[in-house]
Amino acid sequence: MHIPLDRDSSIPLYQQVQDYLRNHIQTGQLAPNMRLPATRRLAKDLGVSRITIQNAYANLESEGLITNREGSGSYVAPPVMMKTPVSQSSSSLPLWQQDLQIKTSKAQPPSHSPHPDLISFTGVGDPNQFPLKDFHKSIRAIFQQKGIEALAYGDFGAGYLPLRQTISHILASQGIQTHPENVLITTGSQQAIALVCQILLNPGDVVLVEKPTYNMALDLFRTLDLKIVGVPVDKDGMQVDRLEPLLQQHHPKLLYTIPNFQNPSGMCLSRERRRQLLTLAERYNVPILEDDFVGDLRYNGRSLPAIKALDPDGRVIYVGTFSKMLMPGLRVGYLVADGPVFDRLVKLKQVSDLTTSPLIQHTLNEYVSVGRYQAHLRRSVRLYHKRRDAMITAIEKHLPDVDIMSPQGGLFIWLRLPNSLSALALLPFASKEGVAYAPGSWFFPESSEGLSFLRLNFAVQTPEAIEEGIQRLGRAMAQWD
Amino acid sequence: MHIPLDRDSSIPLYQQVQDYLRNHIQTGQLAPNMRLPATRRLAKDLGVSRITIQNAYANLESEGLITNREGSGSYVAPPVMMKTPVSQSSSSLPLWQQDLQIKTSKAQPPSHSPHPDLISFTGVGDPNQFPLKDFHKSIRAIFQQKGIEALAYGDFGAGYLPLRQTISHILASQGIQTHPENVLITTGSQQAIALVCQILLNPGDVVLVEKPTYNMALDLFRTLDLKIVGVPVDKDGMQVDRLEPLLQQHHPKLLYTIPNFQNPSGMCLSRERRRQLLTLAERYNVPILEDDFVGDLRYNGRSLPAIKALDPDGRVIYVGTFSKMLMPGLRVGYLVADGPVFDRLVKLKQVSDLTTSPLIQHTLNEYVSVGRYQAHLRRSVRLYHKRRDAMITAIEKHLPDVDIMSPQGGLFIWLRLPNSLSALALLPFASKEGVAYAPGSWFFPESSEGLSFLRLNFAVQTPEAIEEGIQRLGRAMAQWD
Numbered sequence: 001m002h003i004p005l006d007r008d009s010s011i012p013l014y015q016q017v018q019d020y021l022r023n024h025i026q027t028g029q030l031a032p033n034m035r036l037p038a039t040r041r042l043a044k045d046l047g048v049s050r051i052t053i054q055n056a057y058a059n060l061e062s063e064g065l066i067t068n069r070e071g072s073g074s075y076v077a078p079p080v081m082m083k084t085p086v087s088q089s090s091s092s093l094p095l096w097q098q099d100l101q102i103k104t105s106k107a108q109p110p111s112h113s114p115h116p117d118l119i120s121f122t123g124v125g126d127p128n129q130f131p132l133k134d135f136h137k138s139i140r141a142i143f144q145q146k147g148i149e150a151l152a153y154g155d156f157g158a159g160y161l162p163l164r165q166t167i168s169h170i171l172a173s174q175g176i177q178t179h180p181e182n183v184l185i186t187t188g189s190q191q192a193i194a195l196v197c198q199i200l201l202n203p204g205d206v207v208l209v210e211k212p213t214y215n216m217a218l219d220l221f222r223t224l225d226l227k228i229v230g231v232p233v234d235k236d237g238m239q240v241d242r243l244e245p246l247l248q249q250h251h252p253k254l255l256y257t258i259p260n261f262q263n264p265s266g267m268c269l270s271r272e273r274r275r276q277l278l279t280l281a282e283r284y285n286v287p288i289l290e291d292d293f294v295g296d297l298r299y300n301g302r303s304l305p306a307i308k309a310l311d312p313d314g315r316v317i318y319v320g321t322f323s324k325m326l327m328p329g330l331r332v333g334y335l336v337a338d339g340p341v342f343d344r345l346v347k348l349k350q351v352s353d354l355t356t357s358p359l360i361q362h363t364l365n366e367y368v369s370v371g372r373y374q375a376h377l378r379r380s381v382r383l384y385h386k387r388r389d390a391m392i393t394a395i396e397k398h399l400p401d402v403d404i405m406s407p408q409g410g411l412f413i414w415l416r417l418p419n420s421l422s423a424l425a426l427l428p429f430a431s432k433e434g435v436a437y438a439p440g441s442w443f444f445p446e447s448s449e450g451l452s453f454l455r456l457n458f459a460v461q462t463p464e465a466i467e468e469g470i471q472r473l474g475r476a477m478a479q480w481d
Numbered sequence: 482m483h484i485p486l487d488r489d490s491s492i493p494l495y496q497q498v499q500d501y502l503r504n505h506i507q508t509g510q511l512a513p514n515m516r517l518p519a520t521r522r523l524a525k526d527l528g529v530s531r532i533t534i535q536n537a538y539a540n541l542e543s544e545g546l547i548t549n550r551e552g553s554g555s556y557v558a559p560p561v562m563m564k565t566p567v568s569q570s571s572s573s574l575p576l577w578q579q580d581l582q583i584k585t586s587k588a589q590p591p592s593h594s595p596h597p598d599l600i601s602f603t604g605v606g607d608p609n610q611f612p613l614k615d616f617h618k619s620i621r622a623i624f625q626q627k628g629i630e631a632l633a634y635g636d637f638g639a640g641y642l643p644l645r646q647t648i649s650h651i652l653a654s655q656g657i658q659t660h661p662e663n664v665l666i667t668t669g670s671q672q673a674i675a676l677v678c679q680i681l682l683n684p685g686d687v688v689l690v691e692k693p694t695y696n697m698a699l700d701l702f703r704t705l706d707l708k709i710v711g712v713p714v715d716k717d718g719m720q721v722d723r724l725e726p727l728l729q730q731h732h733p734k735l736l737y738t739i740p741n742f743q744n745p746s747g748m749c750l751s752r753e754r755r756r757q758l759l760t761l762a763e764r765y766n767v768p769i770l771e772d773d774f775v776g777d778l779r780y781n782g783r784s785l786p787a788i789k790a791l792d793p794d795g796r797v798i799y800v801g802t803f804s805k806m807l808m809p810g811l812r813v814g815y816l817v818a819d820g821p822v823f824d825r826l827v828k829l830k831q832v833s834d835l836t837t838s839p840l841i842q843h844t845l846n847e848y849v850s851v852g853r854y855q856a857h858l859r860r861s862v863r864l865y866h867k868r869r870d871a872m873i874t875a876i877e878k879h880l881p882d883v884d885i886m887s888p889q890g891g892l893f894i895w896l897r898l899p900n901s902l903s904a905l906a907l908l909p910f911a912s913k914e915g916v917a918y919a920p921g922s923w924f925f926p927e928s929s930e931g932l933s934f935l936r937l938n939f940a941v942q943t944p945e946a947i948e949e950g951i952q953r954l955g956r957a958m959a960q961w962d
Contacts, residue, residue, distance in 0.1 A: 093820050094796050095766045096734075100680070100821040102828065127629045135632075136624045143617045148608045151616075151810035187668060191834035199581070220832035253577075285576045315575050329632035329839040339574050340581040347583065351701035352675045353668035357838050358810040 001037050003046055012420060013048050015448070018056035025065050025076050036066060036074040051421070051480055055451070058425035062439075063447060115434035119469035121456040122438050124411060129383065130327045131367075131376050138367040139359075146362055154358035158346050159185025159334075163365040167320070167334050170368070174295065175309045176318065178336050184346055187356045189293060189321035189333035193217055195352070196289050196317055196335070197224055197254070199344050206252040210238045212414075212443030212450055214263045214291065217256060228445040235405050237262060237269030240276045247284040255281060255288050259307055260295040261410025264443045264455035268408060274307050281315050287341075288316045294324045296377055298409035299385035314338035317345075322364060324411065325377060332356060332364055383459075384411070390463035391456065394470035399477070411459045414440075416452055421480055423454040429479050435472040482518050484527055493901060494529050495536035496929070502537065506546050506557050517547060517555040532906070532961055536932070539906035543920075544928060596915035600950035602937040603919050605892060610864065611808045612848075612857050619848040620840075627843055635839035639827050640666025640815075644846040648801075648815050651849070655776065656790045657799065659817050665827055668837045670774060670802035670814035674698055676833070677770050677798055677816070678705055678735070680825050687733040691719045693895075693924030693931055695744045695772065698737060709926040716886050718743060718750030721757045728765040736762060736769050740788055741776040742891025745924045745936035749889060755788050762796050768822075769797045775805045777858055779890035780866035795819035798826075803845060805892065806858060813837060813845055864940075865892070871944035872937065875951035880958070892940045895921075897933055902961055904935040910960050916953040 003020045005013060024030040037045070039053040046053075057074050060066045067077045142150050154160060164180035171178055186192040201207065203225035209217070211230025221228050229250050232239050238257060246252070257277070259269035269277070281288050290307045308318035314337070321333035337345060349355075367373055391413055392406055401418035417423060423439040430436065440453025461469060484501045486494060505511040518526070520534040527534075538555050541547045548558045623631050635641060645661035652659055667673040682688065684706035690698070692711025702709050710731050713720050719738060727733070738758070740750035750758070762769050771788045789799035795818070802814035818826060830836075848854055872894055873887055882899035898904060904920040911917065921934025942950060 092794050094763070094768070094794055096681070096768055097795055097820045097822055100825050102821065102824050123634075127633050130629055130632050132624060132628050132632065136621075139620060140617075143613060147613050148611055151611050151613065151808040152608050153605075153809045187834035187837070190832070194833045200577070216832065216835065223828060223832045282575070287575070287577055313573050313575055314578055327632040328634045331834065331836065331838045339578045340583065341578055343583050344581050347704060351671070351697065351704045352833075353672035353812065354697065355812065356668070357812045357841055359841070360838055 001042060001045060003042075005046060005048070014052045014055035014059075014420075014422070017046070017048075017053060018059050018448075021056065021060055022063070022065060025060075030076050032076050032078045034076045035072075036076065038073055051425070054425045055420075055422040058422055058427070059441070059448065059451065062424050062441065115431065118431075118434050118436055119461060119465050119472065120436040121458070121460065121469060122436055123457055123460050124324045124328055125326075125380070126383075126460045129380060131372065134372045134376070135327070135363070135367055138363045138370070138372070141366050142359065142362045150359045150362040152358065154355060154361070157350055157355075158183065159356060160358060160361040160365060162369075163361050164334075166365050166368050168336075171318075171320075171336065174303070175305050176336065177309070182336055182338055182342055184335050184337070184342070184349060185356050185361060186333045186335060186349065187353065188323055188328075188331045189291060189319045189335075190216060190220070191349075191352075191356075192319040192333050192335040193256070193289065193291065194220055195345050195348050196287075196319075197221070197226070198348060199341060200287060201226055201253045205254075206250040208243070208246060208250070208252040208255045208286075209445065210257060210262060210265075211445065212264050212440065212453070213256070214258060214293075215438075215442040217291070218443070218445065230445045233262065233265045233267060235267055236273060237265075237267050238273065238277070240269075240273040240280070243277070243280055247280060247286065251284075252286055255286050256291065257288065257307070258291045258293065260292055260304070261297065261407055261412070263293060263410075264412050264438065264440070264453075265405070265414045266407030266410055266412045267405060267414075268304060269307075271304050274304065274310060278307060278310055278315065282313070290316050290318045292318065292320050294410045295320070296325055297381060297384060297411070299381065299388060301408045308336060314341070317341065325380065326364075326373065330360055330364060332360055387458045387461070387463060387466060388413070390466045391458040391470065394467045398470045398474040401477075411457050413456045413458055415454050415456055417454065417477070419480075420452050421477065422451045424451065426454075426476055426480070429476040430473060433472040433476045435469045435476065437473070482523060482526065484523075486527060486529070495533045495540075495901075495903070498527070498529075498534060499537035499540050502541055503544070503546060506541075511557050513557050513559045515557045516553075517557065519554055532902070536901075536903040536906045539903055539908070540922075540929065540932065543905050543922065596912065599912075599915050599917060600942060600946050600953065601917040602939070602941065602950060603917055604938055604941050605805045605809055606807075606861065607864070607941045610861060612853065615853045615857070616808070616844065616848055619844045619851070619853070622847055623840065623843045631840045631843040633839065635836060635842070638831055638836075639664065640837060641839060641842040641846060643850075644842050645815075647846050647849050652799075652801075652817065655784070656786050657817065658790070663817055663819055663823055665816050665818070665823070665830060666837050666842060667814045667816060667830065668834065669804055669809075669812045670772060670800045670816075671697060671701070672830075672833075672837075673800040673814050673816040674737070674770065674772065675701055676826050676829050677768075677800075678702070678707070679829060680822060681768060682707055682734045686735075687731040689724070689727060689731070689733040689736045689767075690926065691738060691743060691746075692926065693745050693921065693934070694737070695739060695774075696919075696923040698772070699924070699926060711926045714743065714746045714748060716748055717754060718746075718748050719754065719758070721750075721754040721761070724758070724761055728761060728767065732765075733767055736767050737772065738769060738788070739772045739774065741773055741785070742778065742888055742893070744774060744891075745893050745919065745921070745934075746886070746895045747888030747891055747893045748886060749782075749785060750788075752785050755785065755791060759788060759791055759796065763794070771797050771799045773799065773801050775891045776801070777806055778862060778865060778892070780862065780869060782889045789817060795822070798822065806861065807845075807854065811841055811845060813841055868939045868942070868944060868947060869894070871947045872939035872951065875948045879951045879955040882958075892938050894937045894939055896935050896937055898935065898958070900961075901933055902958065903932045905932065907935075907957055907961070910957040911954060914953040914957045916950045916957065918954070 043050040043053045066074050164183040167183050168178050168180050206227045210233050308316040318336040403416040438455040440450035441447045444450040524531040524534045547555050549555050645664040648664050649659050649661050687708045691714050789797040799817040884897040919936040921931035922928045925931040
């Protein structure tokens with residue numbers, strides 16, 4: 001296969017290869033199920049290093065354009081991946097269904113058998129720290145004291161009022177003044193973000209996000225056909241000084257930000273930038289959606305006021321969750337908003353699913369009220385603090401060539417691989433060595449960005465497993481030298 | 482106050498009065514907070530009966546246009562009911578919030594103090610029958626056996642696979658052939674309906690519904706700015722022979738139907754009409770959303786096949802729930818769909834709230850698997866059968882002038898009041914006597930329809946309370962003679 005390459009271009013070679021292949025696959029010049037040249041062979045043909053081709057193939061695989069078959073090489077993917085029952089041929093589908101086929105498909109998981117002792121640096125909190133016993137005690141108390149009330153529809157609308165009071169107390173202790181009347185209980189913070197989008201944006205509207213940002217928010221924005229415009233992040237969070245031209249150019253309908261221990265970068269938006277952000281939001285009439293997913297997990301430094309706490313005018317919608325601090329399986333989050341948008345959000349929540357499980361709402365309120373949540377939080381902070389330190393030490397020891405910025409809290413370390421190494425291409429090697437991470441491209445508006453980054457969760461593993469896992473990552477990387 | 486009335490018109494007098502007042506309120510000729518004449522006085526002025534004026538006022542109150550202040554009469558409502566904190570004046574709101582104010586508002590609950598011993602015929606199943614002990618046993622089992630797994634994110638996407646298997650077994654026993662791969666777990670059936678609307682309809686699109694139909698579905702359709710077109714119901718369910726001209730005229734994007742023990746009419750769609758419905762759905766390329774909210778609660782007659790069971794081509798999306806048969810506080814429902822629409826629904830569910838509480842999904846699966854659900858269902862059928870009979874007997878005895886159609890199952894009896902008596906106007910009198918019901922107008926696309934109907938839930942009260950409650954309803958009605 002001949003691929004024309006421009007060695008003087010600023011576009012990296014792997015990207016030129018992948019652009020050429022993508023174009024030829026999408027136009028059908030490379031037909032579905034056609035076998036692609038082996039990476040070694042194509043590298044030799046084009047006079048480039050094998051890593052260049054491996055990077056290009058891995059990225060195309062993540063876009064769903066090519067598939068890797070165990071022991072047999074890479075193939076052009078079938079045009080659409082459908083999951084209809086075998087008995088059903090596409091031709092008998094009703095007409096209205098034929099426009100609904102999902103055109104893109106997700107990357108396949110690696111096809112070799114999983115490592116027997118995988119150390120995964122993905123996920124959120126450490127499942128072994130879930131306060132199962134205490135939470136079960138709270139459930140038992142609810143069954144004994146409330147029973148029927150907790151299993152009826154309850155107060156649909158904004159949620160169980162005592163829990164909303166409890167949340168406004170928690171928030172007050174963090175500097176946000178709010179009333180229970182402005183707190184809406186949601187099914188995790190994901191639902192809060194989705195409701196806000198449904199109220200404020202239409203397909204084609206622009207949402208501004210940090211670059212990188214939370215992958216499931218990006219997934220939501222894409223599913224709603226929004227245009228996503230990214231603002232780069234540095235050690236002080238979103239680069240707010242680059243925001244104004246974007247506001248002028250794109251007229252965004254929403255600005256989505258994670259100011260504390262940002263996912264995935266781990267950085268905090270500085271106090272100065274928080275104020276600037278609010279000023280710009282006012283000047284350009286754009287709502288701010290503040291996602292404070294782990295604001296309580298601080299290990300060093302002084303805590304910063306929430307953007308919502310600096311906003312007297314209802315410009316900020318604040319979103320929080322118990323998934324990360326407590327247990328993701330609860331599916332309880334909340335949002336705080338002022339003004340007419342709050343009433344609209346309550347109404348939309350109500351018609352969307354009536355209410356979040358009253359049993360879980362009652363139990364969670366019981367759990368927090370008797371002081372178990374605060375105790376759990378203190379334990380988590382102590383534990384995750386040590387694990388963060390263990391991971392930074394292990395990285396310095398085993399991965400001398402990578403770049404990281406040390407986070408002051410949260411769950412994540414954001415890591416940049418050396419020599420334009422692609423985290424997607426590294427994934428099968430890491431997997432073989434028995435270590436897993438989240439590739440950086442998941443967190444960018446365009447999946448062709450962030451290829452040399454990866455996200456490590458330091459909270460899910462013990463210090464010993466962290467040391468071993470980072471060592472394994474180093475071994476996987478060594479196979480590229 | 483002088484209101485011009487046409488006594489020869491086919492428009493009832495109360496409606497002429499209410500149209501006149503609505504018009505003068507909306508144009509501002511009757512100013513906010515202005516006191517309206519007392520019903521007795523206005524009746525005398527216009528030479529009509531007091532009930533005419535009371536009907537008109539009650540209907541306007543339900544539209545949020547007038548409010549009733551205890552002991553002081555009726556007033557024109559303030560133009561917008563906002564619930565912002567007292568400190569916040571509307572002028573300081575950001576610009577983007579000012580378009581979001583909700584224009585309509587809900588009727589106020591009756592302002593007098595509640596009856597000390599209210600017999601309510603609203604709601605779904607009887608809370609005293611919730612299988613609290615058995616369900617708590619299942620939760621305990623899950624904490625002991627699964628613990629962490631049940632409180633992690635679990636299998637997002639379509640939901641906990643063993644529960645989806647269990648649901649496909651339950652459905653198979655009812656004649657629907659499906660695979661777990663085509664079952665999506667949702668937060669109650671409400672979320673299933675909302676997801677389907679988000680995928681298939683845009684604002685302004687037409688949805689066809691039975692008239693009357695489930696009020697929270699209507700509320701959803703209104704919130705999504707859909708146009709709602711109703712097809713009348715008779716003793717065999719939706720009058721399918723009136724459907725074709727509506728399909729030709731309105732090009733609906735969805736047909737929403739409750740074929741079994743319809744909410745609120747209690748009637749079942751006949752077998753013949755189920756087939757006709759499918760034929761029309763094929764001819765006019767319209768998807769059917771089948772809401773089978775209490776299909777299992779049959780007391781007489783033979784069960785009918787689900788419309789989904791008659792559909793080989795993926796034209797029907799079937800929705801079920803555990804809220805009505807078991808406990809509404811669970812918030813677990815599901816949908817069954819074939820073809821690309823299923824993948825789209827899964828994706829939208831995932832970005833909307835990641836997943837429905839894994840703890841509840843695990844517990845519910847445990848509860849059903851060990852046979853507790855089936856036993857509970859048999860008990861419910863025996864119990865509610867008796868209560869339906871008790872309510873029909875009580876109605877025949879105490880309400881000789883009303884019309885009802887006797888339902889073969891479900892939860893509801895749909896009742897028509899005599900002499901154009903408005904169920905809304907009757908509500909405060911019923912409330913004073915100590916009985917509650919759902920006024921018929923809640924279940925119609927236009928709130929000016931169905932005024933003389935009301936819905937009684939026979940499942941929530943004991944036979945003794947049913948006898949007493951219907952007697953009270955009779956006393957409330959007697960005050961209108």
